[in-house]
Amino acid sequence: MQYMSENTEVSTQFDTVKLILSVIILLSGIVAFYYYSEQLLLFRVLGLLVAAGVTVGLILLTEKGRSIKQFAQGSVTEVKKVVWPTRKETMQTTLIVMVMVLLVGVLLWLFDTLLTWGITSLTGQGG
Numbered sequence: 001m002q003y004m005s006e007n008t009e010v011s012t013q014f015d016t017v018k019l020i021l022s023v024i025i026l027l028s029g030i031v032a033f034y035y036y037s038e039q040l041l042l043f044r045v046l047g048l049l050v051a052a053g054v055t056v057g058l059i060l061l062t063e064k065g066r067s068i069k070q071f072a073q074g075s076v077t078e079v080k081k082v083v084w085p086t087r088k089e090t091m092q093t094t095l096i097v098m099v100m101v102l103l104v105g106v107l108l109w110l111f112d113t114l115l116t117w118g119i120t121s122l123t124g125q126g127g
Helices: 004-036 042-062 063-082 088-122
Strands: none
Touching: 004 042, 004 063, 042 063
16 A cells, blocks of 8 residues: 555656646747747747647646546537537527517616606706
């Protein structure tokens, strides 16, 4: 059992080293992007994308990275299970929402007008 906890501790420390190294690589890519500002933009962007790709690759090699990857894969699986509405259903729902917004807007305008009339009548101001 002692071996298991030592192995986990070494793995956690190595994951920390990978995370720190990935941050250093990404920051180096950003600094290089601006340092070589006189170079062609295409090369600078490609270099930045390579640095970002290496960073993501290193992060995915850690325990947290693997758990994030599993979460993303599970999310994709769940999205595939969703029953999306048809075009007709979407149009009907949109129309209902627009009508309700218009109706509530008119009701609020009428309520505001009524309150304004009542307050000006009570205070004697405005006319």
